[in-house]
Amino acid sequence: MSAVPDPHGGWFTPGQIAGFVGLLVLGAALGVGSYQAGQRLAGTGGGAVVTAASTSDTPDGRVLYAGNCAGCHGANAEGAVGPALKGTLGWSATDFRRAVLDGRTPDGRTLGVVMPRFAATGLDGAPPTDAQLEAIRAYLKTLP
């Protein structure tokens, strides 16, 4: 069927076959290796960064909370260095914003300096937007 003349009379030499098989095995090993490396990456914070970048239009409250708040308030806002945030779920969006941006609570308290003034420090290094703060507030409401 092939129009190209075959110098070996139709079959590959044993040396050529060994070469092909070797290449196949090598390719499979490389493929599996990079697949596993990709999975490892996706399982770490690297995955979260990618998520944040790809959804910058609609802020992801989970990612924002994990990156900016969880270190002090706990992974599930159960409290750590900072208090549990359950008590703030009833706050209005405006009250929540004022606390996070300027450290002032609805009952007129000024939060201790350990709580960052996010108006000054920024979220992920950029000035916080209302949509981001609302996304964090909405995310907090989904926590157990």
Ligand code: HEC
């Ligand atoms: C460096 C640690 C730290 C980080 C980071 C931090 N907080 Fe806080 N936060 C605190 C501390 C400590 C308090 C308590 C201050 C006080 O009561 O004087 C607090 C208080 C609060 C309060 C008031 C709670 C209450 O019941 O009065 C809210 C709301 C809050 N934090 C939200 C956030 C959010 C949202 C983020 C992330 C965007 C965040 N915090 C990041 C330490 C932190």
